[in-house]
Amino acid sequence: MAQLGLFIIGAFAALFLVLAPPPAAAQMKMEGGHGAAHNQRGKPASAHGAHQADTRPTKIPEHLDVARTKFSEQAKFSVNVTSRLDPVTINKMHSWVLNLKNPDGKPVRDAKLDISGGMPMHGHGLSTAPRVTKNLGDGKYLIEGVRFNMAGWWELKIVIDSGHHKDNVTFNLILK
Amino acid sequence: MGRIEFAIAFLSILIAVVAPGPSHAQTWTAAERSILRSLWIGSLPQLPKDSSNQVADNTEAAKLGQKLFFDMRFSGNKKIACSSCHKPEKGFADGLPLAQGMGAVPRHTPTIIGTAYSPWFFWDGRKDSQWSQALGPMESPVEHGGTRTEFAKILYSNQAYRKSYEAIFDELRDTTDESRFPNIAAPIDDPQSRAAWDAMKEGDRQIVSRIYSNIGKAIAAYERLIIPGPSRFDQYVEAVLNGDQATQKELFTDDEIGGLRLFIGKGNCIECHNGPLFTNNDFHNTGLTPRTDAPGNSGRAAGVKSVQADEFNCLGPFSDAEDADCGELKFAKLSGAELIGSFKTPTLRNLGKTAPYMHEGQLSTLSAVVDFYNRAPKAKIGRSELKPLRLTETELFRLKRFLMTLDGPLMVPQALMSPPR
Ligand SMILES: [Cu+2]
Numbered sequence: 001m002a003q004l005g006l007f008i009i010g011a012f013a014a015l016f017l018v019l020a021p022p023p024a025a026a027q028m029k030m031e032g033g034h035g036a037a038h039n040q041r042g043k044p045a046s047a048h049g050a051h052q053a054d055t056r057p058t059k060i061p062e063h064l065d066v067a068r069t070k071f072s073e074q075a076k077f078s079v080n081v082t083s084r085l086d087p088v089t090i091n092k093m094h095s096w097v098l099n100l101k102n103p104d105g106k107p108v109r110d111a112k113l114d115i116s117g118g119m120p121m122h123g124h125g126l127s128t129a130p131r132v133t134k135n136l137g138d139g140k141y142l143i144e145g146v147r148f149n150m151a152g153w154w155e156l157k158i159v160i161d162s163g164h165h166k167d168n169v170t171f172n173l174i175l176k
Numbered sequence: 177m178g179r180i181e182f183a184i185a186f187l188s189i190l191i192a193v194v195a196p197g198p199s200h201a202q203t204w205t206a207a208e209r210s211i212l213r214s215l216w217i218g219s220l221p222q223l224p225k226d227s228s229n230q231v232a233d234n235t236e237a238a239k240l241g242q243k244l245f246f247d248m249r250f251s252g253n254k255k256i257a258c259s260s261c262h263k264p265e266k267g268f269a270d271g272l273p274l275a276q277g278m279g280a281v282p283r284h285t286p287t288i289i290g291t292a293y294s295p296w297f298f299w300d301g302r303k304d305s306q307w308s309q310a311l312g313p314m315e316s317p318v319e320h321g322g323t324r325t326e327f328a329k330i331l332y333s334n335q336a337y338r339k340s341y342e343a344i345f346d347e348l349r350d351t352t353d354e355s356r357f358p359n360i361a362a363p364i365d366d367p368q369s370r371a372a373w374d375a376m377k378e379g380d381r382q383i384v385s386r387i388y389s390n391i392g393k394a395i396a397a398y399e400r401l402i403i404p405g406p407s408r409f410d411q412y413v414e415a416v417l418n419g420d421q422a423t424q425k426e427l428f429t430d431d432e433i434g435g436l437r438l439f440i441g442k443g444n445c446i447e448c449h450n451g452p453l454f455t456n457n458d459f460h461n462t463g464l465t466p467r468t469d470a471p472g473n474s475g476r477a478a479g480v481k482s483v484q485a486d487e488f489n490c491l492g493p494f495s496d497a498e499d500a501d502c503g504e505l506k507f508a509k510l511s512g513a514e515l516i517g518s519f520k521t522p523t524l525r526n527l528g529k530t531a532p533y534m535h536e537g538q539l540s541t542l543s544a545v546v547d548f549y550n551r552a553p554k555a556k557i558g559r560s561e562l563k564p565l566r567l568t569e570t571e572l573f574r575l576k577r578f579l580m581t582l583d584g585p586l587m588v589p590q591a592l593m594s595p596p597r
Binding site: 019074077090091093122123125126127128129130135144145146147149151176 | 208295424445446448450451456457458503504506507508509510512568
């Protein structure tokens with residue numbers, strides 16, 4: 001009898017947990033740094049009254065591509081980026097090496113690279129102004145002056161101009 | 177209420193009452209624990225090297241710096257020292273909305289605790305080292321109100337200062353000849369000081385500015401040592417990391433735990449107030465209403481221009497740094513809408529001692545602060561990065577209770593908390 005009672009309590013408890021997840025558990029799904037915390041921010045702009053229309057994403061896309069090697073948007077280049085600070089942590093100045101190839105895998109030397117980026121969910125840019133400081137030869141470039149100042153989803157956007165082709169590529173990072 | 181819902185409600189109360197083990201509020205996921213660890217004082221790294229200051233870690237320099245920090249002779253009216261505004265007993269702040277030196281300062285005095293970890297100084301980041309920062313107030317007419325030639329002369333005329341200066345740096349050059357070194361001269365806004373400075377020979381100006389920069393470097397060697405110690409929050413995190421439930425319960429109330437959850441969760445506070453000092457030491461627009469329309473209200477947008485032009489910056493002739501050590505300055509963001517009306521994120525440690533808050537002391541209590549973040553008003557200058565939080569009264573109360581757990585003793589020997597004997 002006691003066992004049956006416990007079983008019923010247990011069953012109702014399970015049902016309760018399904019119907020009403022405790023707030024703390026729901027709040028902290030942390031796969032994306034502070035992604036979950038931001039769901040609250042992205043209500044329609046009208047709900048904020050004073051704030052202007054807001055088209056920022058309210059959460060990290062589910063299958064965000066975080067690859068460090070990819071083709072540029074129009075597939076003019078194959079680009080790899082490697083951080084010299086690994087893992088990438090916030091509030092630390094560091095540099096990256098960018099390896100630029102054409103689609104056949106031949107190094108692209110002497111390209112011009114322009115670096116920008118920011119946090120799509122927050123609508124702000126990078127916290128520093130990184131730039132290429134050294135052509136390392138063989139299609140490799142040293143990018144100095146990167147420092148991220150928050151956890152979350154960051155984009156690193158690179159405009160590439162090889163003289164023959166112009167294209168851009170965006171890398172995604174999720175920082176903890 | 178239907179029968180089923182009623183049964184569920186009843187049983188859930190029953191379960192809550194009889195369920196053994198820790199209350200729900202005490203449990204943290206692995207991801208949350210790693211966030212707590214990142215805020216924990218145990219995660220504070222060793223003092224970062226200051227390559228721009230070769231005496232930064234020299235104990236004799238720190239002693240000299242301590243003396244200078246408390247010495248009122250280094251001011252226009254002989255009544256102002258750094259410690260007049262950065263009072264050790266007030267968390268190295270002053271308790272005033274706006275600072276008061278020889279005149280009224282249009283900014284609130286921030287604490288100096290833990291600033292050795294910051295790449296930028298002042299609310300607008302117009303300085304890039306502790307030593308060059310110290311040179312700002314000394315020549316500001318509303319703060320110390322002195323000039324660098326006066327300061328060089330004070331050092332030279334005082335045996336003890338002269339001796340310790342020479343033990344740390346090199347020969348203290350004789351600046352008593354008034355025909356070469358006027359009593360009041362500096363490249364500042366005051367027309368008289370400026371004219372006297374302009375009339376000096378370039379070589380003599382170099383001599384004076386070198387002494388002046390060394391005064392800053394000694395002060396910085398002292399200031400570096402002012403770092404925070406563990407607060408109740410840190411003890412709580414330690415208990416969490418050790419899985420010590422009993423100690424956790426002793427240390428933090430449910431309100432404080434709830435406040436901490438809001439801080440790292442839907443309050444978004446941790447975006448900017450991150451790391452063991454609760455600051456990213458970067459610049460953000462939070463939409464505070466300025467008290468006046470002084471030009472400095474463009475914040476970092478103007479600050480970054482000043483630091484670039486500053487003769488005492490990391491790349492300048494008085495810095496001991498190599499070009500490669502000046503990454504922050506070389507790669508500083510010079511433009512962008514985010515810089516307008518942005519100010520430096522302050523540490524949240526020791527808030528209990530450093531009220532009022534914000535760059536113009538706009539908010540006098542922590543209740544006012546959390547209420548401000550909840551409303552997140554539109555910025556008058558630039559664009560606020562904040563969004564209204566829509567927290568309840570209870571949540572705001574909890575957030576405030578949490579902020580109050582960040583007070584703690586400093587990791588500073590008592591001997592450094594007052595003028596040296
Ligand atoms: Cu952000």
